[in-house]
Amino acid sequence: MSSVILTRVLCTYPSNLKTKKPPFSLLRTFATAAPVGSMSYQKELNAAKKAASLAARLCQKVQKAILQSDVQSKSDKSPVTVADYGSQAVVSFVLERELPSESFSLVAEEDSGDLRNEEAQETLQRITKLVNDTLASDNTYSGSSLSAEDVLAAIDSGKSEGGPHGRHWVLDPIDGTKGFLRGDQYAVALALLDEGKVVLGVLACPNLPSSHDKVGCLFFSQAGAGTEVQSLDGSPPVKVHVSAIENPEEASFFESFEAAHSLHDLSSRIANKLGVKAPPVRIDSQAKYGALSRGDGAIYLRFPHKGYREKIWDHAAGTIVVTEAGGVVTDAGGNPLDFSKGRYLDLDTGIIVTNPKLMPMLLKAVRESIDEKASSL
Numbered sequence: 001m002s003s004v005i006l007t008r009v010l011c012t013y014p015s016n017l018k019t020k021k022p023p024f025s026l027l028r029t030f031a032t033a034a035p036v037g038s039m040s041y042q043k044e045l046n047a048a049k050k051a052a053s054l055a056a057r058l059c060q061k062v063q064k065a066i067l068q069s070d071v072q073s074k075s076d077k078s079p080v081t082v083a084d085y086g087s088q089a090v091v092s093f094v095l096e097r098e099l100p101s102e103s104f105s106l107v108a109e110e111d112s113g114d115l116r117n118e119e120a121q122e123t124l125q126r127i128t129k130l131v132n133d134t135l136a137s138d139n140t141y142s143g144s145s146l147s148a149e150d151v152l153a154a155i156d157s158g159k160s161e162g163g164p165h166g167r168h169w170v171l172d173p174i175d176g177t178k179g180f181l182r183g184d185q186y187a188v189a190l191a192l193l194d195e196g197k198v199v200l201g202v203l204a205c206p207n208l209p210s211s212h213d214k215v216g217c218l219f220f221s222q223a224g225a226g227t228e229v230q231s232l233d234g235s236p237p238v239k240v241h242v243s244a245i246e247n248p249e250e251a252s253f254f255e256s257f258e259a260a261h262s263l264h265d266l267s268s269r270i271a272n273k274l275g276v277k278a279p280p281v282r283i284d285s286q287a288k289y290g291a292l293s294r295g296d297g298a299i300y301l302r303f304p305h306k307g308y309r310e311k312i313w314d315h316a317a318g319t320i321v322v323t324e325a326g327g328v329v330t331d332a333g334g335n336p337l338d339f340s341k342g343r344y345l346d347l348d349t350g351i352i353v354t355n356p357k358l359m360p361m362l363l364k365a366v367r368e369s370i371d372e373k374a375s376s377l
């Protein structure tokens with residue numbers, strides 16, 4: 001990472017968090033435990049870590065060299081870059097290569113529609129080169145060379161609808177595209193659903209500070225086995241736990257950087273009601289779930305504007321990373337998130353995340369604040 005980007009990243013991560021030593025809850029693990037009394041997904045987890053790490057490497061390369069011409073516009077006007085497509089192609093390729101005997105279903109954000117247009121051919125060549133260069137940087141795949149058509153097919157394998165039966169991979173190839181384009185936080189978020197439940201999750205957060213002033217974290221979780229984090233350049237993993245704070249006055253809370261993604265006024269009302277003293281920590285993407293899982297902050301509040309439908313790839317990996325670290329993730333009504341209903345989450349108003357001790361107080365404050373806001377309109 002260039003010193004310019006590093007400075008920028010550390011500047012945008014709150015000063016009280018960026019300089020702090022790993023929390024006391026970071027306990028060194030010397031072996032990866034198999035989930036007790038449940039199925040092990042170790043092979044799948046290893047494949048997911050490899051896929052997300054390689055995709056993050058591709059994204060880092062693009063973020064460093066980002067040019068205005070890399071930015072296109074999807075029909076919803078959100079920015080999408082060669083890195084979104086490249087990341088999705090890399091993850092799809094690595095998962096299929098690493099797990100050849102398993103039937104493959106991927107629910108992912110991007111599709112190749114726009115890339116098949118005549119005017120997108122140069123972009124497609126650029127993506128193909130990025131994907132091949134990234135795969136070549138890993139010894140296992142150095143002999144692989146994908147054609148443009150292979151890349152389009154890899155992207156399009158993400159068209160699965162998910163659902164309550166069987167296994168489905170769930171991918172956001174770049175979560176927080178706006179943060180990515182700004183040079184701030186983003187994540188490659190990958191999870192596996194089995195019979196409608198999230199059984200493993202990996203969050204690669206290339207710009208999130210890790211220990212010892214290094215930048216770049218890989219969080220990973222398996223149902224029943226806890227959450228661990230390692231630096232993206234491969235330090236040994238350590239187990240993480242959410243904050244044990246019981247007094248909300250001592251808590252700090254995360255919310256979206258983008259006011260268009262979450263109602264900052266509602267979060268502020270909730271925080272006031274709880275007596276939270278610290279200002280909100282605003283960062284992009286599921287990096288918020290990762291940061292919360294290691295106790296950087298105690299609460300995450302997300303209240304999209306009316307009419308927005310949450311997608312499963314925006315929360316599946318983050319949810320298991322937090323819950324396996326001892327946290328709780330619910331909608332604004334206190335219901336757990338249900339990932340079994342297809343590509344969208346069907347939920348009550350917003351998403352709230354904290355530790356089990358704070359959750360009852362938080363839910364009460366959320367309910368009261370929503371009611372007050374509605375009656376003031």
Ligand SMILES: Nc1ncnc2c1ncn2[C@@H]1O[C@H](COP(=O)(O)O)[C@@H](O)[C@H]1OP(=O)(O)O
Binds near residue numbers: 078174178283286314
């Ligand atoms: N209008 C919107 N409201 C809420 N979330 C949005 C909206 N548009 C995009 N998003 C998605 O919200 C997530 C990140 O939100 P935040 O950084 O605020 O937590 C991303 O998944 C982003 O999509 P994308 O994955 O394409 O970046």
Ligand SMILES: [Mg+2]
Binds near residue numbers: 174175313314
């Ligand atoms: Mg997203």
